Amino acid sequence: MYAARAFRGANVDVTLVDRTNHHLFQPLLYQVATATLSPSDIAAPIRWLLRDQRNATVLLAEVQSIVPDRRVIVLDDGRELAYDYLIVATGARHSYFAHPEWEARAPGLKSLDDALEIRRRFLLAFERAERTEDAAEREACLTFVIVGGGPTGVELAGMLPTIARFALPADFRRIDPAGARVILLEGGPRILPAYPEDLSARAAADLAELGVEVRANSIVTNVGTGVVEIGGARVATGTVFWAAGNAASPLGTLLGAGVDRAGRVAVNADLSVPGHPEIFVIGDLAQLTTNGKPVPAVAPAAMQSGRTAARNILRTMRGEGREDFRYRNKGDLATIGRYKAVAVIAGRHLSGNFAWWTWLFVHILYLAGFRSRLSVLLEWGYSFFTYQRGARLITRGAASAERER
């Protein structure tokens, strides 16, 4: 999206191919998953975002293949699209560490469909607990395991008890939703490993205060039906969410360049692919570096690399030299439930309320389009003051999905 927009007004034809019809503000996806926001609050149709850019055409299609030697991409209907320059930004999914069978039991959080699936499972767990007559099953239904202590895992882990304690209790007659257990598993020695140690500790303390059981050095060895195993330890649970590891899009392997263990393409400093100066890789699919240092897989890095790639194409067309990509880190932010957050901004470590208000302000600013901002503010205001969830709906045949379990 940011690359396409950087071509605005230029004498080029831009074709943006995506397999969804919407651009997603991924940092707030966990709020759709936890039934605070509606999908339309954090996503907007790509066409609509590019409606005023007359040199841009949008195609809803899935790319099946890229053939660098013939300079074409192949779409899902077999049709080929020729290019002069190609920018690949197909990102990453979660990595299930060579256990693809775990994905159905422990969905990740990368797309709107993912978020709706997590919301569905989260809400259904309480419905099942209310329905069952079996005490052990009830306990398992009210136990939620989140695998991965990065920002996504921490933000999910912070929201679940907040909702269970404040939004749900009046709705149920047989169970006490406030008694739900939330367990956050992190394979490494501390959660938020990309943050400074003091903020990791603060986040862990904030989560503990919300009742979350934070377990570091806990590598998942099996995700079964109704159970998660961590080495010899077993946790009976009806609901597991996955927020660990990144596995880059398989399209990266078709570019004739090397990929790292996570499947990311090792790009040149100008973001082009070695041996193919007409192909650029940006966002989470690229192994980005600035001054030789790795750049984290975050939204600002994706946006900035998109703009740089577009500018380098325009420079090349004008016969100018290319610029190197330089990541400007404006700060890192992660929220923990209501009111709490940790942040690093301009080298300063922030936590608690102030970090949370900063987080709120920054995210409202970045939301795509006025409507989303206003709507999100209202939803947040509503759920903030009433503790009620505005979007607590289960769609996609809840009862029949329940039966299939």
Place this chain on the structure above:
Amino acid sequence: MYAARAFRGANVDVTLVDRTNHHLFQPLLYQVATATLSPSDIAAPIRWLLRDQRNATVLLAEVQSIVPDRRVIVLDDGRELAYDYLIVATGARHSYFAHPEWEARAPGLKSLDDALEIRRRFLLAFERAERTEDAAEREACLTFVIVGGGPTGVELAGMLPTIARFALPADFRRIDPAGARVILLEGGPRILPAYPEDLSARAAADLAELGVEVRANSIVTNVGTGVVEIGGARVATGTVFWAAGNAASPLGTLLGAGVDRAGRVAVNADLSVPGHPEIFVIGDLAQLTTNGKPVPAVAPAAMQSGRTAARNILRTMRGEGREDFRYRNKGDLATIGRYKAVAVIAGRHLSGNFAWWTWLFVHILYLAGFRSRLSVLLEWGYSFFTYQRGARLITRGAASAERER
């Protein structure tokens, strides 16, 4: 919902069993289908609506069977629930006139999932049209057929051209969405057959002004892949929506009483089932009459019959006689696109702008819960002044669904 609420404060135990977790304001479902409103604007969790009624328990489950002789219902997990009194309100689906295979090709509009499916197909049709290189396929993609000229069919038919003309054109580069054809097929001699003749004619004129082709006396003889047949006539179309006929829930046949051709239960005047004074049938599943005259299958009749059934149970518990159901018709309303509507209120025939504002006012009043009202007003205000759709998102794996076609 209205029956359950009528027991508020009474010394009874109410169990509400539903296969979805939400109560739906069905008259606005077509606005979710046409991407104007989000699901959470017109639906609220049943638990949340009953949170303050301590004698009510909500179970998310599908009822598999009813055994009147043993006074139990059987849930989808095989568990039985015993009752002293039973109120059955499982409504109706659309009738495909003994052609169940048409349903997948022409989805109806009864649930949130239905609405999201119609939205998905409506938006995908334009995506396919933009993508194809074949002129005949493009034309078929831009042809929408709606089967059934009752209020749902008329409201859908009025919204589609409004969106195609005003909201979409700037988004596409290769097609002109304003050129989309919308065809409304009605088997009988006129659309809105339950309305007075002058209002049917006015609605047909309003639709014609929006470019809708209204075809009366048109009985669909086949819904194929990419084609609808009306006797000898064939219409090539990529998208068919179904708004014809009602087929009552199959649970009606388990009550030991007669059902009519549409599967509705012929209830006594007090809404109980003949031979089973402890079982009541309400809403679209009942063949309701008032003073011997049939009552239409509309939301107000469902709400009123729910209250009457509950009151009759409470009267019986107190040893009092039962009251007969009497439908109080507060008026009929159907909208046609922006600004136009037809209505019968207190015997007066209304049309045009005034009817539309009346419609707006009445529907805002009836929406369940303050939040929905505010949110819907904002969405409507937004789309009214900007012609933009707030909720134009395709979820559930758009590109992969596209591939499966």
